Amino acid sequence: xxxxxxxxxxxxxxxxxxxxxxxxxxxxxxxxxxxxxxxxxxxxxxxxxxxxxxxxxxxxxxxxxxxxxxxxxxxxxxxxxxxxxxxxxxxxxxxxxxxxxxxxxxxxxxxxxxxxxxxxxxxxxxxxxxxxxxxxxxxxxxxxxxxxxxxxxxxxxxxxxxxxxxxxxxxxxxxxxxxxxxxxxxxxxxxxxxxxxxxxxxxxxxxxxxxxxxxxxxxxxxxxxxxxxxxxxxxxxxxxxxxxxxxxxxxxxxxxxxxxxxxxxxxx
Amino acid sequence: xxxxxxxxxxxxxxxxxxxxxxxxxxxxxxxxxxxxxxxxxxxxxxxxxxxxxxxxxxxxxxxxxxxxxxxxxxxxxxxxxxxxxxxxxxxxxxxxxxxxxxxxxxxxxxxxxxxxxxxxxxxxxxxxxxxxxxxxxxxxxxxxxxxxxxxxxxxxxxxxxxxxxxxxxxxxxxxxxxxxxxxxxxxxxxxxxxxxxxxxxxxxxxxxxxxxxxxxxxxxxxxxxxxxxxxxxxxxxxxxxxxxxxxxxxxxxxxxxxxxxxxxxxxxxxxxxxxxxxxxxxxxxxxxxxxxxxxxxxxxxxxx
Numbered sequence: 001x002x003x004x005x006x007x008x009x010x011x012x013x014x015x016x017x018x019x020x021x022x023x024x025x026x027x028x029x030x031x032x033x034x035x036x037x038x039x040x041x042x043x044x045x046x047x048x049x050x051x052x053x054x055x056x057x058x059x060x061x062x063x064x065x066x067x068x069x070x071x072x073x074x075x076x077x078x079x080x081x082x083x084x085x086x087x088x089x090x091x092x093x094x095x096x097x098x099x100x101x102x103x104x105x106x107x108x109x110x111x112x113x114x115x116x117x118x119x120x121x122x123x124x125x126x127x128x129x130x131x132x133x134x135x136x137x138x139x140x141x142x143x144x145x146x147x148x149x150x151x152x153x154x155x156x157x158x159x160x161x162x163x164x165x166x167x168x169x170x171x172x173x174x175x176x177x178x179x180x181x182x183x184x185x186x187x188x189x190x191x192x193x194x195x196x197x198x199x200x201x202x203x204x205x206x207x208x209x210x211x212x213x214x215x216x217x218x219x220x221x222x223x224x225x226x227x228x229x230x231x232x233x234x235x236x237x238x239x240x241x242x243x244x245x246x247x248x249x250x251x252x253x254x255x256x257x258x259x260x261x262x263x264x265x266x267x268x
Numbered sequence: 269x270x271x272x273x274x275x276x277x278x279x280x281x282x283x284x285x286x287x288x289x290x291x292x293x294x295x296x297x298x299x300x301x302x303x304x305x306x307x308x309x310x311x312x313x314x315x316x317x318x319x320x321x322x323x324x325x326x327x328x329x330x331x332x333x334x335x336x337x338x339x340x341x342x343x344x345x346x347x348x349x350x351x352x353x354x355x356x357x358x359x360x361x362x363x364x365x366x367x368x369x370x371x372x373x374x375x376x377x378x379x380x381x382x383x384x385x386x387x388x389x390x391x392x393x394x395x396x397x398x399x400x401x402x403x404x405x406x407x408x409x410x411x412x413x414x415x416x417x418x419x420x421x422x423x424x425x426x427x428x429x430x431x432x433x434x435x436x437x438x439x440x441x442x443x444x445x446x447x448x449x450x451x452x453x454x455x456x457x458x459x460x461x462x463x464x465x466x467x468x469x470x471x472x473x474x475x476x477x478x479x480x481x482x483x484x485x486x487x488x489x490x491x492x493x494x495x496x497x498x499x500x501x502x503x504x505x506x507x508x509x510x511x512x513x514x515x516x517x518x519x520x521x522x523x524x525x526x527x528x529x530x531x532x533x534x535x536x537x538x539x540x541x542x543x544x545x546x547x548x549x550x551x552x553x554x555x556x557x558x559x560x561x562x563x564x565x566x567x568x569x570x571x572x
Contacts (some may be wrong), residue, residue, distance in 0.1 A: 008554035009374075012363075012366035013369075014365040016364070017383075017386050019452065019455075020456070021389075023405050023452065024397075026401055027397060027404070034427070034503070038407070039410045039411050040414075069376050071338055083295065085295050086292060086293045086295035088288075089289075089291035089292035089295075090292075101296070103296070104304075106298055107299075107303070111554065112509050112512055112514060112529075112552060114515065114528075114529050114533075114552065115307075115549055118310060118532055118545060118546060120302075121545075122306065122309040122312070123305060123306040123540055126309050138302055140304050141302075142302055144297065145454075149295075180572070203396070205395065206453040206513070206515070210531070210536070219396050222396045222562060223565040224518065226403065228398070235400065236400075239394070239396075239397040242394045247389070254385075
């Protein structure tokens, strides 16, 4: 039974994987096409000019990029502080309502993004809050917190509290214990959580459209280009850039946490 | 280290409850105020209504907005979205199972790591980039048409597009296109839970079933599949929920008939009817609530 897979299984597994990867290859291919008015396949010619065009001649790309980086950076810092706190509290003690709280903290990712987005939009409307960078950060921090929480909680569950007790028994104070015992134990999970949070925020569009008003983040810029394309290959150049910026942190997160636990991969 | 901070650290160590509270309070306030507060605002908005003459939201309690949901057009939007979510979920499960099965039971060592990355990479690739990729794939002058012409099965695509309801002028303007993109984007979310539930099936159970005379097909039907079912249901939570709330995929690839997500997006945006958008969102939340309750009964949460 578990010696060799039979060929129909092999074939359908391989077919499924190809299905997952061919579209991504096309994104890269079309960044080099000479055709800018349609999605002609095969491309009539190949050129690398769009990379320099995107860099030098399209000033409309830069402000959305800065805004996305700014939002992702602030949201990540807030998410790390809040998510780690929640994980530390829920892993330490058992108290009334702990399970309900654990569920509450993952809710923003369990429910569709449109619910988070529309809920925030309703609240801003009722309270008369204008859209700013901070309204975007408010939404992003809420779901970024969840990935940090998941990662750090998984690590806390694997480490034993007796190390902390031993450290205190040996005369270290609370700060020293945190600095020399707790932090080294959770550091890589913390870093992985932060990287996933950054990637998640940098790429987010569903919640963002409800909390951004007239502001344009990079994903909103791409969404605009998808509906009203101007120079099509430029969109591909930006798409490759976004893929790299989101993929590198995720790969790093994978290597930080790969022994024994899986990263908060499910439930983007 | 001064004596004061030293005793400060010990102070918390002797009162773990206080320290827990200190850690818990900021995230709890955030979730409580920002998230639950907003959900409450959402519910509140859905009981307001839009004044049709002034175009302003009337902040008075009414059930009129929910009444609007029963209009034929709005009812169709809800029905259409639920059917699409169910279809995407079922087909994702069918495509995902062999991949998960191979990865869990046959892939070893390097092959296993490769499989893992091959599934994770599309999962974590930018969502918008994936949607965009399908605009390229399905375009009339794109790769599907090219392959179909070379291999002489363009007639098959034309026949599919000629079908009522799911057909349309081209793949990128039909339900078939929308459906394909949904399956593509959410497939990894289905593979991972199935794979992890298959990996937990004890080997000796399978050996026992073959010792007792079951052929591989019977072993699969009576032992492996029932044990993997919680994984399938766990995966279906993602595919169902994500399809239910999405508005970008049907906007980019699809026809002009709306899904719930698009209705929410349009009503809160251009038409300024926040109450109706909120009511649609509440419907989506309720549907998800029902789905999660059923899934929990079937043991899906143990497989997550």
